[in-house]
Amino acid sequence: MTIEFTKYHGLGNDFILIDNRCDLTPLITPEMAIRMCDRHFGIGADGVIFALPGQKGTDYTMRIFNSDGSEPEMCGNGIRCLAAFLTELEGISRSKDYYLIHTLAGVIRPQLTDDGQVRVDMGSPRLLAQEIPTTLAPGNSKVINLPLEIGNQTWHITCVSMGNPHCITFVEDVASIPLEIIGPEFEHHPVFPQRTNTEFIQVVNPHHLKMRVWERGAGITLACGTGACASLVAGVLNNLCDRMAIIELPGGNLEIEWSETDQRIYMTGPAERVFTGKM
Numbered sequence: 001m002t003i004e005f006t007k008y009h010g011l012g013n014d015f016i017l018i019d020n021r022c023d024l025t026p027l028i029t030p031e032m033a034i035r036m037c038d039r040h041f042g043i044g045a046d047g048v049i050f051a052l053p054g055q056k057g058t059d060y061t062m063r064i065f066n067s068d069g070s071e072p073e074m075c076g077n078g079i080r081c082l083a084a085f086l087t088e089l090e091g092i093s094r095s096k097d098y099y100l101i102h103t104l105a106g107v108i109r110p111q112l113t114d115d116g117q118v119r120v121d122m123g124s125p126r127l128l129a130q131e132i133p134t135t136l137a138p139g140n141s142k143v144i145n146l147p148l149e150i151g152n153q154t155w156h157i158t159c160v161s162m163g164n165p166h167c168i169t170f171v172e173d174v175a176s177i178p179l180e181i182i183g184p185e186f187e188h189h190p191v192f193p194q195r196t197n198t199e200f201i202q203v204v205n206p207h208h209l210k211m212r213v214w215e216r217g218a219g220i221t222l223a224c225g226t227g228a229c230a231s232l233v234a235g236v237l238n239n240l241c242d243r244m245a246i247i248e249l250p251g252g253n254l255e256i257e258w259s260e261t262d263q264r265i266y267m268t269g270p271a272e273r274v275f276t277g278k279m
C-alpha cells in the first residue's frame, strides 16, 4: 500500500498529515503511526493527523495518533496545521477562510488570518477534577495549586482540560527542570487515570509566560497548543497573568487569549508546510 502524506509543523511540533477525506476510518493503524513517527527508522514526527469527512454539520473531522500510537482528544498545533493542509487540498475552490472541525473534544474553529497565521477558537476550558480527569480532588471541585508528591519533591499543580488533560506547575526557572526524568512520572502518576500532559511555566511578566512541556504519548516537544491554552488559564486562576499573553515555547511564540466576553480560548500561531512524500 502506498500512502501519500504532507509533513507540517506548528512551532516545531511536527505532524504527518494524511488526506483521509474518502472515509471516516483512518487509512493507517496506530502501529503504523508509531513506525512513521520514528525519527530514526521512519519519517519522524510527534504525531499523525487525518483529515476525515465532516460529521454533525462540520466541514471535516480531525483524528490524531500520538507518536506512541495513543489517540488524544485534541491537538492545538495540529489543528492549525490541519487548517493549512485543508487549504492546500481545496485549492482555489475554497469558499471560506475558516473551518468547523469535529474532534473528540467537540467542534473547533480554525480561521486563516491575512498575515498567514491561523487563529483558533479552542472552546472553553474545563476545570472540574472529573473533567480532567484526576482523582487528586473530589470530582466536582477544581484543582488549583494543590500539592502533589513527585520525585521526592512537592509540586503545586493546577489542572485544566482543553478536551485533553493538562497539569500545570509554576516554577522559578523552566530551564532547570529535568523534563526527561520527571515528565514521565507526572504522565503516569496514578492520580491521572488517562495520563496527562505536563507544563512547567515561568512567569516573565503578566503578559509573557515561558513554557516547557512533557506531552502524553509524545514526550518532550518543542511546543504544545492545548498546553499553552491550559497554562494561560492556570496563570489566570492563580492570579499570575492577564487573560491575554504571549506563551514562549522552545519552538517559538503563541498568542493566547481567554475571552472575558464568551469565556472561550483563542490561540493564534503559525502552521508551516515542510515537505510531501509517499510511503
Ligand SMILES: N[C@@H](CCC[C@H](N)C(=O)O)C(=O)O
Residues within 6 Å of the ligand: 013, 066, 071, 072, 073, 074, 075, 076, 077, 078, 164, 165, 197, 215, 216, 217, 218, 221, 223, 224, 225, 226, 227
Ligand atoms: N501537541 C499537541 C497536543 C497533542 C496531544 C497530546 N500529546 C495528548 O495526548 O493530549 C498540541 O499542540 O495541543
